Amino acid sequence: MTGLVASRVYPLVAPQKADYPNVIVHMIFENEDMLLAGASEFAEARVSIECRAKDATTANTLAERVKDAFRGIQERTVSGCIASIRKEGTDVSDFTDDASVFRRILDFYVWWRKAA
Numbered sequence: 001m002t003g004l005v006a007s008r009v010y011p012l013v014a015p016q017k018a019d020y021p022n023v024i025v026h027m028i029f030e031n032e033d034m035l036l037a038g039a040s041e042f043a044e045a046r047v048s049i050e051c052r053a054k055d056a057t058t059a060n061t062l063a064e065r066v067k068d069a070f071r072g073i074q075e076r077t078v079s080g081c082i083a084s085i086r087k088e089g090t091d092v093s094d095f096t097d098d099a100s101v102f103r104r105i106l107d108f109y110v111w112w113r114k115a116a
Contacts, residue, residue: 004021004058004061004062004065005021005022005023005062008020008021008022008023009022009023009024009025010022010023010024010025011024011025011026012024012025012026014052020052020053020054020058020101021051021052021053021054021058021059021062022052023049023050023051023052023062023066024049024050024052025047025048025049025050026047026048026049026050027045027046027047028045028046028047028048028107029045029046030043030044030045030046031043031044031045032044041113042111042112042113043111043112043113044109044110044111045109045110045112046089046107046108046109046110047107047108047109047110048090048105048106048107048108049063049066049105049106049107049108050103050104050105051063051066051103051104051105051106052101052102052103053101053102053103054100054101054102055102056093056095056102058102059093059102059103059104060093060104062104063091063104063106066106067087067106070085070087070108071087073085077115078112080114080115081112081113081114081115082112082113082114082115083110083111083112084110084111084112085108085109085110085111086108086109087106087107087108088107088108088109089107089108089109090105090106090107091104091105091106091107092104092105093105
């Protein structure tokens with residue numbers, strides 16, 4: 001994935017003059033389940049990832065690389081947390097009215113807790 005976008009991964013919105021292709025990450029929701037004994041210590045989040053490019057082929061290739069990067073992450077330490085990631089939900093393609101930017105939007109569920 002980084003071969004296509006380098007460091008062009010942005011939270012919420014890309015800068016107005018950002019180069020393509022790029023990735024925008026949105027957290028859709030996050031919650032923590034409660035058990036009879038209290039908080040489960042695991043948070044669940046739904047994350048939406050926009051893969052944007054100047055052509056549909058590159059947007060789709062980037063989306064497939066994002067899926068490959070997250071595939072198989074189960075109980076793995078990531079940034080001081082133990083996380084599991086599963087592809088689920090949205091997988092849709094669209095483009096701007098003038099067909100100058102194409103995107104594919106993917107949703108993932110992330111379960112995580114702070115590493116001990």
